[in-house]
Amino acid sequence: MSTDSTQAPGPEQEVLRICQDLIRIDTSNYGDGSGPGERAAAEYVMGLLTEVGLEPQLTESEPGRASVVVRTEGRDRSRPGLVLHGHLDVVPALAEDWSVDPFAAELRDGMVWGRGAVDMKDMDAMLLANVRHLARTGQQPPRDIVWAFFADEEAGGVKGAGHVVAEHPEWFEGCTEAISEVGGFSISVPDQATGAPVRAYLLQTAEKGIAWLRLRAHGRAGHGSVPSDENAVVRLAEAIARIDAHPWPRTYIASVTELFHGLAGITGDTVDEQDLEPLLRRLGGARRFVEGTLRDTSTFTMLSSGYKHNVVPQTATASLDCRFLPGHEEELLQTVAELAGEHVEVEIVHKDVALEAPSEGELVDSMKRALLKEDPGARVLPYCLSGGTDNKHLSRLGITGYGFAPLRLPEELDFVGMFHGVDERVPVDALEFGTRVLARLIEDC
Secondary structure, rough: OOOOOOOOOOOHHHHHHHHHHOOOOOOOOEEEEEEEEOOOHHHHHHHHHHOOOOOOOOEEEEOOEEEEEEOOOOOOHHHHHHEEEEEEOEEEOHHOOOOOOOOOOEEEEEEEEOOOOOOHHHHHHHHHHHHHHHHHOOOOOOOOOEEEEEHHHHHHOOOOOHHHHHHHHHHOOEEEEEOOOOOOEEEEOOOOOOEEEEEEEEEEEEEEEEEEEEEEEEEOOEOOOOOOOOOHHHHHHHHHHHHHHHOEEEEEEEEHHHHOOOOOOHHOOOOOOOOOOHHHOOHHHHHHHHHHOOOOOEEEEEEEOOOOOHHHHHHEEEEEEEEOOOOOOHHHHHHHHHHOOOOEEEEEEEEEEEEOOOOOOOHHHHHHHHHHHOOOOEEEEEHHHHEOOOHHHHHHHOEEEOOOEEOOOOOOOOOOHOOOOOEEEEEEHHHHHHHHHHHHHHHHO
């Protein structure tokens, strides 16, 4: 490992360049095996790591689907290790919908624009800037850290983190905790005494499980002019209507309850589980993430049927994205099957676990200290993510995962709307802030 720090730029000086470079590498994941893959981005990451004397490992689940992992030694190797990880793939972007080229990483209005700016090449860049700084200066964190950059997260991670965990579990030997995306961003809420805005950072301590299902309705094929009570399209439509109308009951897991009580402590509102509207309004754009964690959800996303206007098809299919709270998996699958009905088959396309981590402990304390040193007077609140992360795959190795990609954001920025949205962008000063916070965390963990 290089120890010549005389000309070494600090991580803040590198993070923007690295983020822009990553955005300019198109790693769109269409979920069907098409797309450019992550190999080019993985090779870029390998270059950044080997340049500073590290020895990363690259693995492919199939040609082009590449992930990179490297371990840095800590001062006390008897302590359990920590995994800091991100994903290199992004969801697709239609250029005609954007104000800028989604893969140009343009700087505008103090922000870097492009697909992946918040999900999650910003965090990748913050991690890479910090590990390069450690390597250049010869500094060692308190314990071993495994730095991982995975493929395929946007399609469930089977070809990325899932592959790495299954094929190379030894790379994570001794690790018990992990940190990745989505948590750590700020919202502004009014102080109960003064009404002045207080920044609160949402630390992800839980995430819902995933059940991507395919509904396949069966019927009798025939001529479009002949009436039929065995029409697969109609049977599918009726199943869709029943599932869409189903009132999934509200359930409050620990992280959600803690979030609302923490918010109430700042704003002075009352926590009323029968009427959470006053507290939900306080969340601003983050409300959409939180509302998705109050119950199980089922959302239809794709339909397919038929091949000619005057032919009744024998089958019709729909794609259903279900997200379930911890402990609700079997109940959700049973409910969907019952609502689908006897003529509609329910196929599991992809399924993964729900997670819930402790909201107290040494790592949580380290994350809070790191944030508050950079933003004194802020609050840190736990929350549950309505989506999922690669922490699901690491959990198979007994690794407890958190979401902590720290960003201090302007109050008016619709940050949650950037995820998979149009004109995705992140403030440059938020990137630099997050890099400093992670540096403090790495020193303290």
